[in-house]
Amino acid sequence: MRHRPPVAVLVVAGLAIAFFALPLIGLLGRVPWGSLDELLTSELVGEALVLSAVSSVSATLLSLLLGVPLAWALAKVPFPGRSLARAVVLLPLVLPPVVGGATLLFAFGRTGLFGAPLYTATGWVLPFSTAGLVLAVTFVSMPFLVVSVEAALRGEDPEHEEAAATLGAGSWSVFWHVTLPSIRPALLAGAVLTWARALGEFGATVTFAGSVPGATQTLPLAIYSALETDRDAAVALSLVMVAISLTVFAVLRDRWWSR
Numbered sequence: 001m002r003h004r005p006p007v008a009v010l011v012v013a014g015l016a017i018a019f020f021a022l023p024l025i026g027l028l029g030r031v032p033w034g035s036l037d038e039l040l041t042s043e044l045v046g047e048a049l050v051l052s053a054v055s056s057v058s059a060t061l062l063s064l065l066l067g068v069p070l071a072w073a074l075a076k077v078p079f080p081g082r083s084l085a086r087a088v089v090l091l092p093l094v095l096p097p098v099v100g101g102a103t104l105l106f107a108f109g110r111t112g113l114f115g116a117p118l119y120t121a122t123g124w125v126l127p128f129s130t131a132g133l134v135l136a137v138t139f140v141s142m143p144f145l146v147v148s149v150e151a152a153l154r155g156e157d158p159e160h161e162e163a164a165a166t167l168g169a170g171s172w173s174v175f176w177h178v179t180l181p182s183i184r185p186a187l188l189a190g191a192v193l194t195w196a197r198a199l200g201e202f203g204a205t206v207t208f209a210g211s212v213p214g215a216t217q218t219l220p221l222a223i224y225s226a227l228e229t230d231r232d233a234a235v236a237l238s239l240v241m242v243a244i245s246l247t248v249f250a251v252l253r254d255r256w257w258s259r
Contacts, residue, residue, distance in 0.1 A: 031235055031236070040236055048219045049240065051214075051217065052220075060195045074089070074146070074150050089142075098204070100136075138198070142194065148186045199219070205218060220241070222237055
């Protein structure tokens, strides 16, 4: 006989679902459906959408390039100060994004600790530029990938790597052909979470990169600006973000995360 779940648990679960669903319903109720096409085809939406796509995808690729080796080192290599290094890497998860943006500004701003010599040597100014936007978004989103991948690596059975090494595989071959395939679900889940966090980033971006249309004004920043000048445009932009995020999670959740 199949076990019946407690009614009280189902009621509470239903309330929790409503807690998340009601704001979405409220948003749909405010959408100006009659002028939606005009709003979504405006130059503001197009520029913000392109910048959001570029910054979120770039941040995800950078996180994969840097975060996977970092997670492997934190999980597999014992070294002095590893706990402190992990704390520093994961700090953006709990740090207010505005504070994160301020720390980036103090470090990589034109007069910052590292930004000043960079400007002197190359003339590059990262704040209020698209490169600075990608830097800020990567700073706040990469920890999601590191957390997912490190947890998977810690739970991985080392016998497979040891067997491959015994058969003569080099360290790089073991990492590429054994380690990475074994953590593929966690890797993909971490990449999706990183992308979603990057897509919705606001605080660090506005603090470090500003809100320059065509250069750093992503969808969240455009929504914030539109709330003060054009409420219908803000609602339309919000609908775009919800639709993109919901579609990605709905399509990829069962395909990747359940494996």
